[in-house]
Amino acid sequence: MTAKDNENRAGIVLENTKTRWSCRVFRDEPVSKDVVETLLDAANYAPSPMNTQPWEFVVLTGEPLMRFRENVAEWLKTPEQKSEHEVSLLPTGDYYTSLPKDLSDRKKEHLERMGKQAAAVGMSLKEAYPFTFYCYNAPVVVTVIGDAVKRDRHGLEVHQGIAAAIQNILLVAHAMGYGACWIGDIMRFGRRLHEHLGLDSKKEVVGAVALGRPDMDSPVNRQRVPKRPPKVDWRGY
Numbered sequence: 001m002t003a004k005d006n007e008n009r010a011g012i013v014l015e016n017t018k019t020r021w022s023c024r025v026f027r028d029e030p031v032s033k034d035v036v037e038t039l040l041d042a043a044n045y046a047p048s049p050m051n052t053q054p055w056e057f058v059v060l061t062g063e064p065l066m067r068f069r070e071n072v073a074e075w076l077k078t079p080e081q082k083s084e085h086e087v088s089l090l091p092t093g094d095y096y097t098s099l100p101k102d103l104s105d106r107k108k109e110h111l112e113r114m115g116k117q118a119a120a121v122g123m124s125l126k127e128a129y130p131f132t133f134y135c136y137n138a139p140v141v142v143t144v145i146g147d148a149v150k151r152d153r154h155g156l157e158v159h160q161g162i163a164a165a166i167q168n169i170l171l172v173a174h175a176m177g178y179g180a181c182w183i184g185d186i187m188r189f190g191r192r193l194h195e196h197l198g199l200d201s202k203k204e205v206v207g208a209v210a211l212g213r214p215d216m217d218s219p220v221n222r223q224r225v226p227k228r229p230p231k232v233d234w235r236g237y
């Protein structure tokens with residue numbers, strides 16, 4: 001590898017990293033198993049604490065994905081979800097004030113932006129928000145499973161490793177022309193999803209990736225979120 005090769009490679013990786021975006025409307029097209037295998041192989045190369053590779057995946061498409069969505073629909077109809085969902089959708093009480101001010105401002109800004117995206121397709125935020133639980137209309141959903149670990153230092157490291165694996169999936173999917181969205185909201189489906197997937201009691205769903213070809217005709221997909229410069233305290237530089 002020459003210095004020029006390195007420079008070219010860095011340029012490509014940087015460009016791919018900076019142009020990745022969260023896709024929330026997908027084309028009605030299947031994704032081949034080969035593609036998903038490539039993405040999961042990329043996930044496997046993520047760094048992990050002591051090389052534990054603490055991630056597992058259950059990949060849903062076709063019938064199993066349809067059954068998952070039917071279950072989500074049933075869950076959203078339950079009275080507890082209806083009320084809890086209202087709260088999480090438009091946070092009230094000390095939800096915002098419990099966060100540092102700059103973070104709560106950014107969360108509010110995010111919800112406002114999601115509201116505008118929903119309006120662009122003729123929906124209110126309230127109507128549009130539940131689509132996150134279905135993983136939007138993605139033809140493939142990669143559920144990400146980890147061991148149920150205590151929320152201590154060890155647990156945090158395990159989750160950080162899994163997050164790195166998810167990011168690898170997002171970056172490679174983007175490079176291959178696929179759209180993807182990290183779905184943390186899937187954790188709200190919790191116990192019910194655990195049972196739906198038939199997981200061992202020691203496992204837990206820690207996230208999901210909605211995957212497919214992006215529908216670029218949708219105004220939802222044509223918006224990009226602004227990125228702020230990082231907060232950095234340079235010392236000795």
Ligand SMILES: Cc1cc2nc3c(=O)[nH]c(=O)nc-3n(C[C@H](O)[C@H](O)[C@H](O)COP(=O)(O)O)c2cc1C
Nearest residue numbers: 020021022023024110132181182183184185186225
């Ligand atoms: C841990 C985590 C959880 C997320 N959960 C969701 C989710 O449940 N639904 C969703 O639509 N987007 C979700 N996202 C995507 C973020 O909203 C998105 O990354 C952020 O708004 C920045 O936009 P960008 O990915 O287009 O740069 C999640 C991202 C992360 C890292």
